[in-house]
Amino acid sequence: MTSDRLGIRMRISTIGYCLKQGLKNIWRNKMFSLASIATMSACIFLFGIFFAVVQNFQSIVREAEEAVTMIVYFEKGTSQEIMDAVGEEIKTRDGVASVQFVTPEQAWDSFKGVYFAERPELAEGFADDNPLVDYAHYEVYLNDVSLQADLVTYIESLEGVRRVRASQEVADILSNFNLLVGYISIAVILLLLCVSVFLISNTVTIGIAVRKEEIAIMRLIGATNSFIKAPFVVEGILIGLIGAALPLGLLYYLYNSLTGYLEEQFNLLTGFMKFLPVNELFEILLPTGMLLGVGIGFFGSFFTIRKHLRV
Amino acid sequence: MIDLDNVTKAYAKGTHALNGISLHIDKGEFVFITGSSGSGKSTLIKLLLKELEPTSGTIKVNGITLGRMKNRAIPKYRRMLGVVFQDFRLLKDRNVYDNIAFAQRVVITPTKQIRKNVPAMLSLVGLAEKYKSFPRQLSGGEQQRVALARALVNSPKILLADEPTGNLDPKNSKEIMRLLEIINERGTTVVVVTHNQEIVDEMKKRVIVLDKGVIVHDERQAGYTYAD
Numbered sequence: 001m002t003s004d005r006l007g008i009r010m011r012i013s014t015i016g017y018c019l020k021q022g023l024k025n026i027w028r029n030k031m032f033s034l035a036s037i038a039t040m041s042a043c044i045f046l047f048g049i050f051f052a053v054v055q056n057f058q059s060i061v062r063e064a065e066e067a068v069t070m071i072v073y074f075e076k077g078t079s080q081e082i083m084d085a086v087g088e089e090i091k092t093r094d095g096v097a098s099v100q101f102v103t104p105e106q107a108w109d110s111f112k113g114v115y116f117a118e119r120p121e122l123a124e125g126f127a128d129d130n131p132l133v134d135y136a137h138y139e140v141y142l143n144d145v146s147l148q149a150d151l152v153t154y155i156e157s158l159e160g161v162r163r164v165r166a167s168q169e170v171a172d173i174l175s176n177f178n179l180l181v182g183y184i185s186i187a188v189i190l191l192l193l194c195v196s197v198f199l200i201s202n203t204v205t206i207g208i209a210v211r212k213e214e215i216a217i218m219r220l221i222g223a224t225n226s227f228i229k230a231p232f233v234v235e236g237i238l239i240g241l242i243g244a245a246l247p248l249g250l251l252y253y254l255y256n257s258l259t260g261y262l263e264e265q266f267n268l269l270t271g272f273m274k275f276l277p278v279n280e281l282f283e284i285l286l287p288t289g290m291l292l293g294v295g296i297g298f299f300g301s302f303f304t305i306r307k308h309l310r311v
Numbered sequence: 312m313i314d315l316d317n318v319t320k321a322y323a324k325g326t327h328a329l330n331g332i333s334l335h336i337d338k339g340e341f342v343f344i345t346g347s348s349g350s351g352k353s354t355l356i357k358l359l360l361k362e363l364e365p366t367s368g369t370i371k372v373n374g375i376t377l378g379r380m381k382n383r384a385i386p387k388y389r390r391m392l393g394v395v396f397q398d399f400r401l402l403k404d405r406n407v408y409d410n411i412a413f414a415q416r417v418v419i420t421p422t423k424q425i426r427k428n429v430p431a432m433l434s435l436v437g438l439a440e441k442y443k444s445f446p447r448q449l450s451g452g453e454q455q456r457v458a459l460a461r462a463l464v465n466s467p468k469i470l471l472a473d474e475p476t477g478n479l480d481p482k483n484s485k486e487i488m489r490l491l492e493i494i495n496e497r498g499t500t501v502v503v504v505t506h507n508q509e510i511v512d513e514m515k516k517r518v519i520v521l522d523k524g525v526i527v528h529d530e531r532q533a534g535y536t537y538a539d
């Protein structure tokens with residue numbers, strides 16, 4: 001739009017000046033800036049905890065999802081080519097993690113392992129005559145259980161397929177849980193966003209009120225609007241930065257020591273107590289949290305300024 | 312330099328602060344505007360600063376018709392003007408140097424330039440030694456000289472002063488007027504609103520007298536003619 005829009009025509013010294021003024025704003029407006037930073041920190045901290053919990057839950061759910069299998073049985077006398085074709089077909093579908101072909105021999109072996117473990121001699125009677133000769137099947141592993149119902153319908157329509165065995169219950173529970181977690185995340189994050197924006201907006205409003213005289217003088221001297229606004233935007237962004245960096249640092253430390261402690265204490269249940277490593281968690285949490293802080297700071301101050309500093 | 316053609320300003324209530332004013336001020340002139348309280352002097356200054364819009368009539372400054380100016384162009388226009396007020400309007404939380412440097416920052420002057428210009432301005436107004444003082448540590452006369460330095464540091468074409476000596480004793484008032492004269496001699500057009508009869512009489516400049524929003528006298532090298 002206009003050539004003197006924020007940041008375009010400003011010299012380095014002007015940027016430095018605006019930064020300094022932004023810092024001064026925070027300093028002069030100590031109580032409110034502190035309140036803003038504290039609230040912002042609390043919001044981002046809550047967000048971080050929430051994020052960590054959700055991420056850990058999701059990794060558990062993902063593991064559970066991976067354990068969900070469907071079993072695809074074939075009609076009597078279905079040729080190996082058709083079964084191979086079906087296998088290839090299934091692999092290409094969305095939601096399928098992997099496909100495992102189980103031959104009649106493997107099926108029989110595992111059957112024997114379960115039912116004749118105590119009396120292997122009983123199984124010997126079938127030695128040359130596999131009773132499960134028609135029980136070649138696929139084990140299909142999923143990575144998205146919400147697609148399971150569609151997959152079942154699809155696979156059942158394929159040539160040679162007799163039956164698909166799947167537990168819709170487990171799938172439903174898992175996908176409902178995923179949805180619920182998604183909705184709660186969105187709700188909590190929206191709420192926190194609103195509170196933070198409101199606080200930043202208040203701080204900047206007060207900053208503008210405190211500097212009313214200065215702004216009037218700036219106008220008379222011939223300051224452009226962007227020059228007048230820049231320190232307030234800087235103030236908002238700085239509050240966002242500080243308000244995000246503090247809780248993220250704290251979270252890093254707390255998560256690291258807490259998960260370490262828990263894993264140590266419940267050593268025996270390692271299978272259960274398996275947390276995401278802190279670095280993996282922060283790969284997403286750090287940029288998201290910082291962006292959230294800076295974004296809230298920027299928009300909170302930007303729109304407040306637009307409201308209060310109209311020419 | 313300044314042209315007003317049939318300018319009227321009515322505030323909301325319908326009182327005419329200015330009523331059909333026409334006037335011409337040349338480049339390099341020194342003009343006093345005087346008149347009783349409420350006669351419209353400050354209103355005239357505000358119109359020139361484009362803080363207010365006239366109800367009717369046209370104002371031209373340095374060839375620019377203010378009525379046609381876009382909002383976005385106002386900052387650039389104001390950089391052509393320097394302003395001084397009765398109440399100094401300095402930033403209380405900044406020292407003398409920073410108050411003047413502030414005016415240069417606002418118009419995006421490189422820091423190197425600022426370091427040269429500010430001391431030059433301070434020695435012009437005779438405050439070179441007090442650059443570190445804060446406004447509250449200065450006398451009224453000194454504060455007004457800082458305000459003057461701030462108004463001049465961006466080399467304005469026109470200096471507007473609304474009762475610059477209103478809060479000063481005679482000695483300080485004379486000092487400010489002497490500075491305004493020096494500035495005028497350097498080529499800046501100077502418009503001074505004042506009540507100070509003594510000064511107007513002494514300086515023998517053009518005097519425009521307003522009464523109830525109308526020009527009642529406009530005399531070259533005049534003495535003070537109070538219109539009651």
Ligand SMILES: Nc1ncnc2c1ncn2[C@@H]1O[C@H](COP(=O)(O)OP(=O)(O)OP(=O)(O)O)[C@@H](O)[C@H]1O
Nearest residue numbers: 322323326327328347348349350351352353354355
């Ligand atoms: N914002 C305003 N709203 C309504 N009326 C106003 C406003 N500002 C000034 N006036 C009126 O306009 C008239 C002229 O005011 P102005 O301030 O121009 O007078 P002045 O000549 O500067 O007076 P003084 O010498 O006391 O400073 C006065 O009657 C005043 O009451």
Ligand SMILES: [Mg+2]
Nearest residue numbers: 352353354473
């Ligand atoms: Mg006045």
